[in-house]
Amino acid sequence: MSKPHAVIAIDLPAGLLEDLRRSINPIVTGSDPAAVEAALPRAEGILCSALLPLPAERLDRAPNLRVISNFGVGIDNIDLAAATARGIAVCNTPGVLSGAVADLTIGLILAIARRLFENAAYARDGWPRRQPPPPLGWDPAGKLLGIVGFGRIGQAVALRARAFGMEVIYHDLVDEPVEGLEDCRPVPLDELLELSDVVSLHVNLDPSTHHLIGARELARMKPTAWLINTSRGAVVDQSALVEALRQRTIAGAALDVLDPEPPAADEPLLAMENVILLPHIGSATVETRAAMRDMAVRNLIAVLTGRVPPACINPEVLAARA
Numbered sequence: 001m002s003k004p005h006a007v008i009a010i011d012l013p014a015g016l017l018e019d020l021r022r023s024i025n026p027i028v029t030g031s032d033p034a035a036v037e038a039a040l041p042r043a044e045g046i047l048c049s050a051l052l053p054l055p056a057e058r059l060d061r062a063p064n065l066r067v068i069s070n071f072g073v074g075i076d077n078i079d080l081a082a083a084t085a086r087g088i089a090v091c092n093t094p095g096v097l098s099g100a101v102a103d104l105t106i107g108l109i110l111a112i113a114r115r116l117f118e119n120a121a122y123a124r125d126g127w128p129r130r131q132p133p134p135p136l137g138w139d140p141a142g143k144l145l146g147i148v149g150f151g152r153i154g155q156a157v158a159l160r161a162r163a164f165g166m167e168v169i170y171h172d173l174v175d176e177p178v179e180g181l182e183d184c185r186p187v188p189l190d191e192l193l194e195l196s197d198v199v200s201l202h203v204n205l206d207p208s209t210h211h212l213i214g215a216r217e218l219a220r221m222k223p224t225a226w227l228i229n230t231s232r233g234a235v236v237d238q239s240a241l242v243e244a245l246r247q248r249t250i251a252g253a254a255l256d257v258l259d260p261e262p263p264a265a266d267e268p269l270l271a272m273e274n275v276i277l278l279p280h281i282g283s284a285t286v287e288t289r290a291a292m293r294d295m296a297v298r299n300l301i302a303v304l305t306g307r308v309p310p311a312c313i314n315p316e317v318l319a320a321r322a
């Protein structure tokens with residue numbers, strides 16, 4: 001029997017590609033847009049990252065597609081409704097990256113609190129001769145962290161933040177107490193924004209969360225508060241954020257994600273002093289990326305060989321095939 005055809009639009013280590021070849025025929029390997037596009041009519045599976053947009057029109061050019069296996073947990077690059085309507089299973093990699101994203105978020109909180117970037121610049125820039133002395137930071141202990149989106153990643157952030165003595169409140173659609181995190185209090189979004197010393201965003205990007213944080217929400221934050229975004233850039237209305245940062249109605253923002261990515265050369269956030277910018281590295285550790293690749297490959301193979309994948313966003317598609 002011939003093996004199912006798949007587009008492998010991310011780089012895989014040789015060993016993993018060999019494993020995959022045992023049950024799948026990779027008709028394209030690599031992210032060259034022209035090669036991916038040309039292979040769509042024959043593709044039964046696509047393994048891709050958020051860098052490959054899959055809107056409905058593109059899915060129409062892939063009539064044999066049975067599975068999109070996304071390398072990552074966020075699937076905002078994929079038109080989920082269109083995929084489901086076409087009977088295409090959409091798989092992702094939840095869980096394996098929660099720790100890495102939470103670690104980065106805590107790293108940003110500590111960098112803000114201890115003014116690490118300013119102090120590193122101070123040390124490089126003639127420290128022995130400098131006056132005034134290095135800028136003082138603040139203790140995370142006793143400060144209030146407001147987590148927007150209390151899923152796997154939000155909860156992993158809460159666990160870590162508590163170890164630093166931070167108090168945690170959160171906002172989520174589900175506001176039942178979470179086992180082991182009963183001391184974290186669910187609150188309405190406005191209350192979270194008004195009370196928090198640090199607001200950290202951990203929601204998926206979908207139509208309901210697009211520009212969730214806009215001018216109105218930023219205006220509710222304390223002038224001393226920081227906004228952290230390690231979710232998706234478009235959860236924040238970026239023009240409104242630039243304005244709030246210019247007017248100093250909030251103290252600053254630490255952003256691992258932007259809208260768009262990479263930013264335009266004239267993006268005002270690139271030049272603002274009260275902004276820390278990172279190039280979308282939430283999951284960027286050797287161990288986490290390996291676990292994500294492994295899970296994405298297992299998802300692809302499972303669906304294309306008629307088995308249950310480790311993680312599927314629209315399992316109804318698989319149920320309908322059974």
Ligand code: DGY
Binds near residue numbers: 072074097280284
């Ligand atoms: C995700 O998994 O959605 C991350 O943003 C990828 O790095």
